[in-house]
Amino acid sequence: MNPVNFISEVSSNHSQDLERCLEFVRASKEIGCGSVKFQLFKVDELFAPEILKKREDIRQRKQWELPVSFLPEITKECRRLEIQFSCTPFYLKAVEELAPYVDFLKVASYELLWKDLLRECARTKKPVILSTGMATLEEVVDAHETLVKAGATDITLLHCNSGYPTPIRDANLNAIETIRKATGAKMGWSDHTVQPAVIYRAIHKFQANTVEFHLDLDGKGDEFKTGHCWLPQAMKQVIQTVNDGFLADGNGEKKPSPSEIDDRIWRADPSDGLRPFLEMREKFRE
Numbered sequence: 001m002n003p004v005n006f007i008s009e010v011s012s013n014h015s016q017d018l019e020r021c022l023e024f025v026r027a028s029k030e031i032g033c034g035s036v037k038f039q040l041f042k043v044d045e046l047f048a049p050e051i052l053k054k055r056e057d058i059r060q061r062k063q064w065e066l067p068v069s070f071l072p073e074i075t076k077e078c079r080r081l082e083i084q085f086s087c088t089p090f091y092l093k094a095v096e097e098l099a100p101y102v103d104f105l106k107v108a109s110y111e112l113l114w115k116d117l118l119r120e121c122a123r124t125k126k127p128v129i130l131s132t133g134m135a136t137l138e139e140v141v142d143a144h145e146t147l148v149k150a151g152a153t154d155i156t157l158l159h160c161n162s163g164y165p166t167p168i169r170d171a172n173l174n175a176i177e178t179i180r181k182a183t184g185a186k187m188g189w190s191d192h193t194v195q196p197a198v199i200y201r202a203i204h205k206f207q208a209n210t211v212e213f214h215l216d217l218d219g220k221g222d223e224f225k226t227g228h229c230w231l232p233q234a235m236k237q238v239i240q241t242v243n244d245g246f247l248a249d250g251n252g253e254k255k256p257s258p259s260e261i262d263d264r265i266w267r268a269d270p271s272d273g274l275r276p277f278l279e280m281r282e283k284f285r286e
Contacts, residue, residue, distance in 0.1 A: 003246055004203055005188075006239055007035040007086065007106075007129075007212040012064035013221025013229065014038070020217070021070055022077050027217055029081045031236035032243070036083055037106055037212070038066050038074065040098060041090035064222060068097055075101040086129070095120040102126065104154075106212075109133030109162050109190075115146050122150035129210065130155070131190045133162030137182055144183045156210050157183060159202075160190035165228040171198050176206040188212065192228045196238045203242055 008028040014021045021038070028036040043062045044052070052059055071087075078085035084103040089095045090111065098105065104127035111117050112135050121128050128147055132140045140157065147155050159176045171193055180187045188210030189202035202208040216229040223229055230238075256264055266276040 005034040005210045007037050008033045008215040009212055010038050011214055012223050013216045018070050021074055025077045027232045029083045031232050032239035034084055035086055037086040039088045040066055040094045045091040071101045092120055099124045109160055112143050118146045119150040122147045122152035127154035128152050131158045131160040133160035140179055141182050144185055156186040156188055158188045158190040164192055164226050165194055166192040168193055168195055173202050173206050194230055199238055
C-alpha cells in the first residue's frame with residue numbers, strides 16, 4: 001500500500017460530461033492515485049447576488065457544476081477500480097447529497113471559516129480533509145477545533161497556498177510542521193506549484209501523508225490554462241518516483257543484500273590486503 005494518499009482533484013475539468021468524469025477515475029487509478037475528488041457546487045449558492053449581478057465570468061461558471069445525478073455512476077466506477085471517491089461540498093445540502101457515496105469529505109480553503117459547513121461534514125462521521133490556503137495559524141486551529149467538537153475523529157489538514165499556480169518560493173513547506181505541532185492532526189500538502197521537487201520535499205522532509213493535486217486529462221479542461229493542473233503522465237512519474245524512494249528505505253538491517261552477495265568473496269583478504277579472498281585465489285591456481 002502506498003504510504004502517501006495521492007488525491008487527484010478533477011475540479012471543473014469534467015466539462016459536465018459523465019464519460020469524461022469516468023475517464024478521470026480511470027486515469028487517476030492508472031497513474032497510482034489512492035483517491036479521486038470532484039466538487040459539488042451551485043454558482044447561485046457559491047457567490048453573493050451582487051457579485052453574480054456584476055460578473056458575467058462568474059455566472060458562466062454554471063457550466064462547471066457537477067450534476068448530482070452523476071454521483072452514483074462515479075461511485076460505481078470508483079468501487080470497481082478500488083479507488084477512493086471524494087467530493088468537496090460547497091453548500092450545506094451538498095454534505096447530505098454526498099454522504100451516501102463518498103469515502104471522505106474534503107473542505108476547500110475558501111470555506112475554512114464557514115463553521116456550519118465544517119460541523120455538517122463532521123456530523124457524517126466520515127473522514128474530513130481540510131485545505132488551509134490563505135489562512136492564519138489561528139484560523140486553522142479554530143477550524144480544527146470546530147471539527148473535533150462537532151464529532152470528527154479522522155481529520156487531515158492540508159497545508160496549501162491558494163495561488164494558481166503557486167510560485168515555489170511561496171510554498172512555505174515548513175508550515176506543515178507548524179500546523180502539525182499546533183493541532184496534532186495528520187498533515188498533507190495541496191499542490192498548486194506543479195513542481196515535482198515541491199511534492200518530493202513535502203513527503204520526504206515534512207512527512208506529508210496526503211498529497212492533493214489538480215489533474216487534467218488532455219490539456220482541454222476549463223482550468224488547465226490557469227497553469228496549476230498536472231497531466232497524467234507527468235504525475236504518474238512523480239508518484240512512481242515517490243514510491244521508488246520508499247522502496248529504497250528497506251528494513252534497516254545491515255547485512256549483504258542479494259544483489260551484492262556474490263561479490264563478498266572478491267573483497268581484500270585481511271591477511272595481505274589483496275583481492276580476492278585466499279579461497280577464491282585457489283581456484284585460479286588449478
